[in-house]
Amino acid sequence: MKILFLDQSGKPGGAELCLIDIAKPYRDRALVGLFADGPFKTLLQQNQISVEVLTTQSIQVKKSSSFLQGLKSLRQIIPLIIKVVKRAKGYDLIYANTQKALVIGAIASFFARRPLVYHLHDILSKEHFSQTNRRIAINLANYFASLVIANSQASQTAFVQAGGRANITTVVYNGFEPKIYQTCESDVRQLQQELGLIGKFVIGHFSRLAPWKGQHILIDALAKCPQQVTVILVGDALFGEQDYVQQLHRQVTALGLKNRVNFLGFRADVPQLMAACDLVAHTSTFAEPFGRVIVEAMLCGTPVVATKAGGAMELIEPGINGFLVQPGDFQELAQVITTCLHERHKTATMAHNARKIASQHFDVKIINQQISQLLSSKFN
Structure with missing residues (x-):
């Protein structure tokens, strides 16, 4: 054909x-x-x-x-x-x-x-x-x-x-090709050192910078989290959304988070960056059709929290292979982040389940x- x-x-x-x-x-x-x-x-x-x-x-x-x-x-x-x-x-x-x-x-x-x-x-x-x-x-x-x-x-x-x-x-x-998301531990460690992430609890957000992708919600949640929590934003503006990027920078400055938010732009080493994170956040303000980032994080063995809407609800079973939060609720998101920070064994088990399920189904x-x-x- x-x-x-x-x-x-x-x-x-x-x-x-x-x-x-x-x-x-x-x-x-x-x-x-x-x-x-x-x-x-x-x-x-x-x-x-x-x-x-x-x-x-x-x-x-x-x-x-x-x-x-x-x-x-x-x-x-x-x-x-x-x-x-x-x-x-x-x-x-x-x-x-x-x-x-x-x-x-x-x-x-x-x-x-x-x-x-x-x-x-x-x-x-x-x-x-x-x-x-x-x-x-x-x-x-x-x-x-x-x-x-x-x-x-x-x-x-x-x-x-x-x-x-x-x-x-x-x-x-x-x-997805599962092998792409099998990362080398030494490479991940080196990346953490290069980005100054050693000793920090790292939340990764992977998508273009756009209002409906909800990076501003993650930043609001970060302000409610303990000092060792830091965020990396991987992606940049597309389709004329540069004003939103400036808005994010102003938000970070106003909340006193300049040392806790890293804007990394578009990157080719996404699997390594995901593996370097303690949690991947998916914060769309309304229903996402599927949510590739969610599955990618699962395949990397990194815990994931996502918005409770659209395709994400088909990918995540709360408490089994990830977390779901209400769209736009930065306080609930902050609570999940704090839970992951303090209950590492529980979230590691969920991440293990997620990797197994994602490898089988996707x-x-x-x-x-x-x-x-x-x-x-x-x-x-």
Whole structure:
């Protein structure tokens, strides 16, 4: 089966990392078409996956865009659709990995007469998308997609509640390569020394810096914790969210936490950094579709606390393999942090359980097998 994968981003986010894993088994008979150039293209090439940047013009439609704003992008979209139609005729299947990819892929599938798969990495709710964007996504998926793969039950439920056809949806969680998260103890120790973390209780937060990712909540919680607790923020602003970064710096200064919060920016050594932490915090202010960071922390053997909403509730069983707190409740988060600080044996047991469960349920080999069986049964 020859597959044309489509993705809107030039930057590697969670959906893009997932796409690399999905495309690998098909790399001798697949092409990834991107709607923007950037480091994601390089990552695909490093994994020997054929890739082509299909347009150099950014599609000026955001998750919050109205119908009229969407119409203004038609001049950009039409040449892209024509190009995708031409490419699609050389493949058996179009696989849309993002919402903009769904828009282009749905129209292209009609003209190229090729079936369409939509991989849903989002919760189609009012917190994430405008009503116009939700309606477009649902209608296009309903009319053009033969299969919708949701990355969690939360994403699937939101899709159906918004009007999506339940009979074309199925849930396949993200896959991970467990070996990547097996770190060398001496390397982790050296990293702790380089960052000045020895003798401290370290909380790691791994995501882009954005208001809904909730770094400000973790900083408020830190102010309520004992002095030996420190935070590392791994990630930086994307999509014009630089004002939020400045807000975080002002918050840290106002609370007198400059010596206890480290802004590390984007890093390539995430597994080592996670292993260097005593706790990983996932503090999204509203429902996350899946929560890759949660599983990554589990595979690193690091305890994790996450927001009680969306996909996180499918990954964590409180008291067994992690902690859940109410969205935005920094005082409850501070209590969990303090518990982890004082009850190291209990949290170590939970982290051990988490690593075992994550290795069993989210191994990329199992996930790829599920997707392969779905595609084979549907389109062969």
